[in-house]
Amino acid sequence: MKKIFLFIIILTSTEALSFEKTTNFTFEKFENAQMNGKTIVINAWNENCMTCAKQSKIFVKAINDFKNVEFLFYEQNKYKEIANALNIKFWTTIVVYKGQIEIVRKIGLTNKEEIYQLIKKGI
Secondary structure, rough: HHHHHHHHHHHHHHHHHHOOOOOOOOOOOOOOOHHOOEEEEEEEOOOOOOHHHHHHHHHHHHHHHOOOEEEEEOOOOOOOOHHHHOOOOOOOOOEEEEEOOEEEEEEOOOHHHHHHHHHHHHO
């Protein structure tokens, strides 16, 4: 009985850590958005990060609420060239640009209102 209970706990916690998120960041998309003066939101994430999973749920809503914003996501551990080019050292980092100007950079936010305020700073 203890083994079954332990297995259920492990299975549940593993599912809670993983989430569906893809890397859609390309330097071409980023540069085009910059040249067009768009508001750009970049989010660095990691597959087994609870904070990243919380941010992801907020970004799903934000994409619908901010139609004119370019949202670019990448997995921090797999795409070191993106992290290095943008000087992003930690997953959970959110960076907002307006065109070629970096407006704000924050790490670890999971509150919808705070994340929306960051996005609005670029609009």
